[in-house]
Amino acid sequence: MPRAARGGVRLGALMAVLLVLATLGAAPASAAGSEDKATRFHVDFELKADGSVDVTENITWQFPSGEERHGIERLIKVRAGYQDRQDTYRLYDMSRVSAQSPSGAPSDVSTSSFGAYERIRVGDPNRTVSGTQTYVVRYTLAHYVNGFPDHAELYFNLVDTSNENTYENVSATVHGPAPVDRTDCFYGELGSTQRCQSSPGESASFSAGTVAPRQAVSILASLPRSAFGSLEPDLREGAVTDSGEVVATGTARALGALSIGAGVVLPVLAAALMGFLVWTRGRDERYAGLTPGLTPGLTPGLTPGLTPGMAPGTAPGAGQQAQVVRGAAPTVAVQFTPPAGVQPGMLGTVIDETANTVDVAATVVDLAVRGHLTMEERDRSGFGHHVDWMLRRTESTREDRSALHLYERRLLDGIFAGRDAVLLSELKNEFKPTLDSVQSAMYDEVVARGWFRRSPRAQRAVWTGLGQVLVFGGILGTFWFGSGLSSMMAGSGYPVPPALALAVGVVLAGAIFWLLGRRMAARTAEGSAVLAQSLGFREYLVTAEASQIRWEEAQEVFSRYLPYAIVFGVAEKWAKTFEQVAAAAAAAGHTIVAPWWYAGPGGFGSFTHLASGMDSFATTAGGTFTSTPGSSGSSGFSAGGGFSGGGGGGSSGGSW
Structure with a gap:
């Protein structure tokens, strides 16, 4: 004890030890007379x-x-x-x-x-x-x-x-x-x-x-x-x-009927409610009568959405009106550029209604393309082949931040955290808080741009959360309270155990809320227009031909569109197109300049190698960003009839 005290044991711990010692010391003297x-x-x-x-x-x-x-x-x-x-x-x-x-x-x-x-x-x-x-x-x-x-x-x-x-x-x-x-x-x-x-x-x-x-x-x-x-x-x-x-027989039957009825009605009500909500609120809005991807003309300075004095179903701007309806839009046309002002991370969020780690990783690549950092691919020593990436600040990261959105600033600040360079592997187990903050800002951004009325994550969370509570509550409740409920309704006389029917009904209702709740995130008409433009741009990335791309613009076009290709999962296809462009340019004596923001172990290598590296970066970054330290009345005389505790009645007791 003296040694522990000299070591700086807190007063509360010291008192606890003293109390234990005092109790142990007193036990022999009082044990004989202390038992009740x-x-x-x-x-x-x-x-x-x-x-x-x-x-x-x-x-x-x-x-x-x-x-x-x-x-x-x-x-x-x-x-x-x-x-x-x-x-x-x-x-x-x-x-x-x-x-x-x-x-x-x-x-x-x-x-x-x-x-x-x-x-x-x-x-x-x-x-x-x-x-x-x-x-x-x-x-x-x-x-x-x-x-x-x-x-x-x-x-x-x-x-x-x-x-x-x-x-x-x-x-x-x-x-x-x-x-x-x-x-x-x-x-x-x-x-x-x-x-x-x-x-x-x-x-x-x-x-x-x-x-x-x-x-x-x-x-x-x-x-x-x-x-x-x-x-x-x-x-x-x-x-x-x-x-x-x-529990009287009549009461048991009433409780049994109520439980079986609830077990049947709850899933039906859940399906009816969620079906109604998905149909009326869970489907995307869109502008009727307009080509997918187009929006009504807007007066300069106005934000998409209703303005005071306008009736629902109309859109502002230059005397134009368009009815807003719900439902899937027709097939989109090819778009040769991404939606204006829509960054890769925003595009990924509006497409699948989720700000996932691929969207965040693509944002890192996009920030590199835009001059805020450089990425150097490195081989790591050790057993097998390991790849890491050195991320370095550029001057624009320190000086020009006015053009960055909040989620982009949070991302850069979280990556560098006051340093000029960092290996991606060094962010392991420490980046998760930054990731949560960045994703939250991305959800806020898509709402601020008018693509969703509420955060898609929040729209889903209410219903999926309710579903999870009912599913796990029904299962756990069966273990905790099933025996008691069954005994209360044991005399109900129904062929189906009422407590089981109730538990199954609660679990089914929860499963309906859980599954259909995922569809409660709905885009506004403006969000649907951005979605249509984004899907049209994906068609271009997949179907683009080398002959359509000018040699002198190849490097810029490849880099600018690569983060979008990562979001769409078509980076390899996009790179193969540029391999054909580079080959045609080389045959004509023209050299396509390698992207300045990227360096491989042996130099630039090729467009395919770069795209493959960025795909690998997105995958590795996803695991690194999310990692945390904690993740690494018969007769008693009959044969076998008698035993301790088997009597019909009995007594026990104590003091009070």
């Missing part, structure tokens, strides 16, 4: 001819030292399931409850229902007790003795499995209207067949020694059937749940 337990527990049973049982419990209780206690409590089981019937339970009506304390402790009695049990509290809530006290608790249980053709039987849990205390010197005696001719005794955890001591006679005796918490003692006493009356059990309509509550 029964040091003696003896029960007398007087069986009556009508099947009732007078029970007298003689208890010596040791209260824990240093803690306030008022007395003892007994939990007597008075309700139990009956055979395999799910619409009937058995009642052992309890009456004539009394208590006294030979040691002089307060012995006031109060009773209350506690699930399948009746709770008997002995003591005064305004007075405390300590040390060791003795109590005598009496009560009568009606209709308890079981009747069989050849014998009558008492099968009682002397200590119930719900017991949470230690019981020492456990014993019992059984008297009846005739001598007890056969006995048995079991103890241990629920289901144990380990026997304890018992002997029949005029007064049958039982002894089990010490019983630990969560262990039970069950006694069986057989008497002649002729010594009793009818011995009909007191059966009531309803079912006893796992928690001991009684």
Whole structure:
């Protein structure tokens, strides 16, 4: 301890250690008298001819030292399931409850229902007790003795499995209207067949020694059937749940009908609601009557969208109007240039409604093409072939930032973070916060440009999130609450388990919200126009022919359009076109200048190598950007019928 203190242990930790040491030091002296337990527990049973049982419990209780206690409590089981019937339970009506304390402790009695049990509290809530006290608790249980053709039987849990205390010197005696001719005794955890001591006679005796918490003692006493009356059990309509509550048959059927109905209706309602929302809000808007990719003429300075005083379904600008409808646009025409002012990252976001890592990586390449950084491909040492990229600032990165959008500035700041050069591999495990910030800014940007009314991610998140909650909630709820719900509706009588029907319905409804919620991100008419132009430009990148490209413009065109080709996944096709351009130019004695912003291990190499390298960069960057440090009533005498905890009723308890 002194060494730890000298090492700078915080005061809270020091106090905790001192407390543990103090507790350990005090334990030997106080352990013997601190346990809350029964040091003696003896029960007398007087069986009556009508099947009732007078029970007298003689208890010596040791209260824990240093803690306030008022007395003892007994939990007597008075309700139990009956055979395999799910619409009937058995009642052992309890009456004539009394208590006294030979040691002089307060012995006031109060009773209350506690699930399948009746709770008997002995003591005064305004007075405390300590040390060791003795109590005598009496009560009568009606209709308890079981009747069989050849014998009558008492099968009682002397200590119930719900017991949470230690019981020492456990014993019992059984008297009846005739001598007890056969006995048995079991103890241990629920289901144990380990026997304890018992002997029949005029007064049958039982002894089990010490019983630990969560262990039970069950006694069986057989008497002649002729010594009793009818011995009909007191059966009531309803079912006893796992928690001991009684559910009437009518209630169980109503709950079952409600659960099955909900299991059927919930998916139907979910499908109807999501179908309506997807049809009315989840489909893209577009300008009717205009060629895909075109928008109504705009007055200079106005932003796409409705202006005050204009009716829905119209678009502003120079007296032109266009009706806005929902639905897929017709086939687009080839566009020879990307949409004006639409950067590759924005184009990728509007195409698939997601600002993914490919869009961010393509933005890095686009910033390089625009002069804000250079990219040098390097071979890394080590086993196998590893490629890395050195990213370097240019002067324009420091000086000219006014033309950059917020997401581009955040991206550059996150990559360099005050340094002039960095290897892509050095960003591993540290770039994820920057990526999240960049993606958030990209979503804000597409909303600001009027392509979406809300962030596509936010539009999807509400419904997919609700779906996930229902799916996982339905599955987990089945494990956590399925047993309890099933027991509540056990007597409903339906061929399909109502709790299962409800769980399946909730999961199906959640799956519908989850799947269809992905379609809730919808573009505005302006966004659909940009999409049409983008898809038309993709057709050009795929179908462009070398003969259409002028040699003197080849290097600039290749570099400028390469980030878009990366977003579309056609960089290799775009590069092959320029290999043909370069070959034709070389045959005519013309040299196409290599891109200034890129350098390979052996120089420029070729357009195909550069495109392949940029594809590899986008893939590697995607993994690097997202990496985080944490990512690297039968007879007990029948064959097999008797066991500990198997009695129809029983008792347990402790102090309060």
